[in-house]
Amino acid sequence: MAEVTMTVNGKSVTKSVKGNTLMTDFLREELRLTGTHVGCDTSQCGACVIHVNGQAVKSCTMFAAEADGAEVATIEGQANADGSLSVIQAAFQEHHGLQCGFCTPGMVMSAAALLKENPKPTEAEVRDYLEGNICRCTGYHNIVKAIMAASGQDVSSIAAE
Amino acid sequence: MSVAKPLPHDAARLHVTGSARYVDDIPTPAGCLHLAFGLAEIASGTIARIDLDQTRSAPGVVGVWCAKDLPTDCDCSPSAHDEPLLSDDSIHYLGQPVFLVAATSHLAARKAVALASITYEERKPILSIDEALEAGSHFEEGPRIWQKGDAEQAIQSAPHRLDGEIEIGGQEHFYLEGQAALAVPQEGGDMLVHSSTQHPTEIQHKVAHALDIPMHAVRVETRRMGGGFGGKESQGNALAIACAVVALQTGKPAKMRYDRDDDFMVTGKRHDFRIHYSAGFDAKGRLQGLAFTQYARCGWAQDLSLPVADRAMLHATNAYFVPNVRIESHRLKTNTQSATAFRGFGGPQGMLGMERVMDHVAHHLDLDPTAVRQANYFGSDQNAVPAAVQTTPYGQPVEEFALGEMTKALIESSDFKARQDAVRAWNETQPVLKKGLALTPVMFGISFTLTHLNQAGALVHVYQDGSIHLNHGGTEMGQGLFQKVAQVAASRFGVGLETIKITATDTAKVPNTSATAASSGSDLNGMAVLAACDTIRNRMADHLAQLWQVPSDKIAFGDTSVTDGNRTISFAEAAKLCYEGRISLSSTGFYRTPKLEWDRLRGQGRPFFYFAYGVSASEVVVDTLSGEYRILRADILHDCGASLNPALDIGQIEGGFVQGAGWLTTEELVWDDKGRLRTHAPSTYKIPACSDRPDVFNVALWDGANQEDTIYRSKAVGEPPFMHGISVLMALSDAVASCGRGYPDLNAPATPERVLAAVRRVQNEL
Ligand code: FES
Ligand code: FES
Numbered sequence: 001m002a003e004v005t006m007t008v009n010g011k012s013v014t015k016s017v018k019g020n021t022l023m024t025d026f027l028r029e030e031l032r033l034t035g036t037h038v039g040c041d042t043s044q045c046g047a048c049v050i051h052v053n054g055q056a057v058k059s060c061t062m063f064a065a066e067a068d069g070a071e072v073a074t075i076e077g078q079a080n081a082d083g084s085l086s087v088i089q090a091a092f093q094e095h096h097g098l099q100c101g102f103c104t105p106g107m108v109m110s111a112a113a114l115l116k117e118n119p120k121p122t123e124a125e126v127r128d129y130l131e132g133n134i135c136r137c138t139g140y141h142n143i144v145k146a147i148m149a150a151s152g153q154d155v156s157s158i159a160a161e
Numbered sequence: 162m163s164v165a166k167p168l169p170h171d172a173a174r175l176h177v178t179g180s181a182r183y184v185d186d187i188p189t190p191a192g193c194l195h196l197a198f199g200l201a202e203i204a205s206g207t208i209a210r211i212d213l214d215q216t217r218s219a220p221g222v223v224g225v226w227c228a229k230d231l232p233t234d235c236d237c238s239p240s241a242h243d244e245p246l247l248s249d250d251s252i253h254y255l256g257q258p259v260f261l262v263a264a265t266s267h268l269a270a271r272k273a274v275a276l277a278s279i280t281y282e283e284r285k286p287i288l289s290i291d292e293a294l295e296a297g298s299h300f301e302e303g304p305r306i307w308q309k310g311d312a313e314q315a316i317q318s319a320p321h322r323l324d325g326e327i328e329i330g331g332q333e334h335f336y337l338e339g340q341a342a343l344a345v346p347q348e349g350g351d352m353l354v355h356s357s358t359q360h361p362t363e364i365q366h367k368v369a370h371a372l373d374i375p376m377h378a379v380r381v382e383t384r385r386m387g388g389g390f391g392g393k394e395s396q397g398n399a400l401a402i403a404c405a406v407v408a409l410q411t412g413k414p415a416k417m418r419y420d421r422d423d424d425f426m427v428t429g430k431r432h433d434f435r436i437h438y439s440a441g442f443d444a445k446g447r448l449q450g451l452a453f454t455q456y457a458r459c460g461w462a463q464d465l466s467l468p469v470a471d472r473a474m475l476h477a478t479n480a481y482f483v484p485n486v487r488i489e490s491h492r493l494k495t496n497t498q499s500a501t502a503f504r505g506f507g508g509p510q511g512m513l514g515m516e517r518v519m520d521h522v523a524h525h526l527d528l529d530p531t532a533v534r535q536a537n538y539f540g541s542d543q544n545a546v547p548a549a550v551q552t553t554p555y556g557q558p559v560e561e562f563a564l565g566e567m568t569k570a571l572i573e574s575s576d577f578k579a580r581q582d583a584v585r586a587w588n589e590t591q592p593v594l595k596k597g598l599a600l601t602p603v604m605f606g607i608s609f610t611l612t613h614l615n616q617a618g619a620l621v622h623v624y625q626d627g628s629i630h631l632n633h634g635g636t637e638m639g640q641g642l643f644q645k646v647a648q649v650a651a652s653r654f655g656v657g658l659e660t661i662k663i664t665a666t667d668t669a670k671v672p673n674t675s676a677t678a679a680s681s682g683s684d685l686n687g688m689a690v691l692a693a694c695d696t697i698r699n700r701m702a703d704h705l706a707q708l709w710q711v712p713s714d715k716i717a718f719g720d721t722s723v724t725d726g727n728r729t730i731s732f733a734e735a736a737k738l739c740y741e742g743r744i745s746l747s748s749t750g751f752y753r754t755p756k757l758e759w760d761r762l763r764g765q766g767r768p769f770f771y772f773a774y775g776v777s778a779s780e781v782v783v784d785t786l787s788g789e790y791r792i793l794r795a796d797i798l799h800d801c802g803a804s805l806n807p808a809l810d811i812g813q814i815e816g817g818f819v820q821g822a823g824w825l826t827t828e829e830l831v832w833d834d835k836g837r838l839r840t841h842a843p844s845t846y847k848i849p850a851c852s853d854r855p856d857v858f859n860v861a862l863w864d865g866a867n868q869e870d871t872i873y874r875s876k877a878v879g880e881p882p883f884m885h886g887i888s889v890l891m892a893l894s895d896a897v898a899s900c901g902r903g904y905p906d907l908n909a910p911a912t913p914e915r916v917l918a919a920v921r922r923v924q925n926e927l
Binding site for chain 2: 025028032033034035036037038039040041042044045047074075076078079085089090092093094096098099100101102103104105108126127128130131133134135136137138139140141142143144
């Protein structure tokens with residue numbers, strides 16, 4: 001057991017964890033932040049994406065101890081301070097970028113990381129960036145559309161409606 | 162009215178903020194145990210020796226169960242009582258649960274499982290269709306055969322004939338949320354089960370049976386699933402039963418979620434098929450006689466294989482009128498995972514067999530495949546038999562056939578003819594990259610083919626403040642059922658959706674429900690909710706009419722208020738008045754689908770209330786040096802009747818198409834010769850990723866109300882769009898055919914390897 005301290009969604013937390021505690025388990029079980037989902041346990045589906053020091057990271061492939069001293073953001077911290085949805089969250093809702101919703105937290109977190117890096121991505125860049133996020137329900141169309149809309153671009157030409 | 166509006170998913174806000182709860186997210190009481198199965202390492206044989214001492218003494222382990230430690234056989238089967246929870250020493254597939262571990266954490270349970278030592282006496286497993294045929298290993302007494310007219314004679318006397326065969330692979334559901342269950346023991350031996358299931362009543366039934374208690378002692382609750390696709394119709398039984406047994410015997414809550422690899426190894430998938438066909442046709446490609454032999458690989462247990470194989474037969478001629486047909490279906494028993502329900506339920510395999518015939522016939526006659534398809538459509542005036550008396554091979558008259566017009570509309574809107582010419586011109590000049598374009602129709606029958614399943618119940622309460630509690634037997638797996646049904650309730654009471662509380666599916670609220678399956682969720686539950694709402698609304702109207710001294714039919718509900726034309730009060734005030742007038746504001750609702758009549762043994766009757774239609778056109782480009790390909794464009798026109806929610810319906814169509822295309826292109830399941838599934842993780846099993854979807858993707862709804870009296874004249878949408886993926890395979894076939902003279906003969910999934918092999922074959926044929 002070792003003590004770790006990190007900032008999660010703006011709040012400082014200190015806990016003692018085992019060396020082999022995965023970041024997903026730390027978030028879900030220790031902090032009860034269950035919006036970070038486990039879809040594959042093996043770093044392939046992207047349902048568990050969080051931000052660590054501003055970088056998108058698959059939390060199922062990281063130990064909690066590795067986040068010691070880090071700035072961590074999860075889906076639970078994405079809404080605005082007044083509780084209203086962030087631009088990306090609102091776009092996913094409005095453009096039907098979800099069905100079962102299991103992939104959604106990871107998608108939103110990946111999208112946030114992308115738009116920080118590249119505020120006006122092309123459709124091809126969005127698709128490319130989302131290679132590590134699997135969605136089994138939507139066929140991706142509305143996810144791409146939501147992200148394009150969140151970046152302030154006109155999505156009326158993205159068909160399928 | 163909120164019906165027909167493109168409203169977002171009811172839980173969208175919860176999803177985007179990470180606060181939507183799935184089974185694994187439910188806060189558990191202290192002391193919750195975590196379970197894992199130990200799985201068989203051979204596909205067929207018996208257990209010679211089993212040593213679980215190290216497992217028992219592993220850190221965190223609280224208990225270990227083998228079959229003999231269970232209270233009953235804990236059968237998990239939805240049909241034939243042939244699936245004991247744990248192996249009774251005989252092993253039927255590699256991945257079969259042999260023992261069960263309960264520990265203080267998920268990881269501790271999984272680690273303890275790995276310490277078991279089991280030795281087996283192996284038998285040679287029956288894995289393939291050929292091995293099963295040779296061994297005579299099958300379900301039911303023999304092949305099921307349905308016929309109409311004299312297919313053999315018609316084929317013999319037709320001007321043209323051909324024979325062929327297609328192999329069709331299975332498919333892993335890959336619901337993003339793996340199977341999960343949580344059992345919480347209650348007083349007096351009762352059990353509360355949370356399950357990620359499409360069929361809470363089945364979970365209740367199987368848990369009650371396993372614990373040998375009445376169904377009233379088991380309550381099952383399902384708020385949502387992270388995807389189901391048929392994979393949670395029966396495959397959740399094992400986890401729920403295991404949790405309930407452990408919870409009963411330890412007095413502690415018990416939770417189980419399959420790790421993704423275990424989910425692949427343990428649970429059933431789509432049935433793989435081989436379909437052999439003989440067709441007799443005229444010079445225009447019109448079919449005169451057709452014979453299919455379908456071989457379905459069902460795996461080790463019967464599960465839902467009989468109705469799945471039946472549905473493959475029911476869709477064996479898709480949207481075409483064939484005067485003489487014979488369909489023979491073999492349901493083969495193999496030492497593999499027990500194949501199960503998967504979106505389309507056998508329909509896609511049957512339909513693909515027919516589309517393959519169309520493609521082959523057109524190639525044989527050197528005709529345009531789309532023209533051949535149109536010439537064979539039901540109701541086509543080119544047919545010798547008048548449209549009015551055309552029936553399906555099982556004798557159901559086709560009273561409404563939208564595909565003729567829909568096909569013309571899609572040809573127009575997708576600029577199909579011009580693109581066909583462009584593809585031809587491209588292929589003439591390009592030596593390496595070849596394009597293909599194909600159009601395929603979908604005609605999918607709506608209703609459970611087991612007629613008694615076509616029923617549903619609902620429970621609606623109006624509280625004295627005018628807020629409404631809504632419950633029904635359907636489950637939410639992302640398809641938007643809850644939202645659609647809430648839209649129905651809101652429309653009946655004339656209130657906004659914010660007035661309605663959508664609640665988790667709960668066997669204590671609505672009993673004896675059917676699985677949310679067969680695309681029937683909103684058809685059945687929407688009608689049941691409508692009945693419940695109307696009962697309450699009529700009581701309210703009667704009471705207000707009496708108070709106001711007007712006839713009941715003057716009372717109208719709308720705009721969150723109630724009026725008799727002169728007075729207008731809010732819906733909340735109306736609810737309060739009714740409460741004070743001692744009017745019951747709670748009602749159940751019930752619905753059973755009319756007109757159904759079906760004899761599955763003879764293959765005769767009306768199994769379906771109606772048909773849902775759709776047509777799609779896909780364009781692909783193939784690299785003939787590597788076999789790799791891309792989908793360039795897809796256009797879909799789909800019939801949802803008068804859509805309850807166009808945004809949700811379009812979402813189902815987009816998702817269905819991509820999933821269907823995945824089934825026929827990249828999703829390949831590979832078992833080795835020992836029966837071990839080698840593609841058991843997303844690293845080796847490739848479902849479509851974001852970049853795999855078509856560059857141009859146009860989806861439109863066909864404007865038309867259902868002729869049958871369904872909920873607001875809508876049509877079911879869950880499964881039918883899945884089969885639009887067939888146009889991708891046919892487009893690949895078209896591209897490969899341009900490489901030479903031979904017929905591509907593409908099997909599914911058409912992986913790049915298979916496409917490359919087909920290109921070589923076609924090039925070498927003179
Ligand atoms: S659970 Fe982390 S990538 Fe799938
Ligand atoms: S919405 Fe279900 S996996 Fe993406």
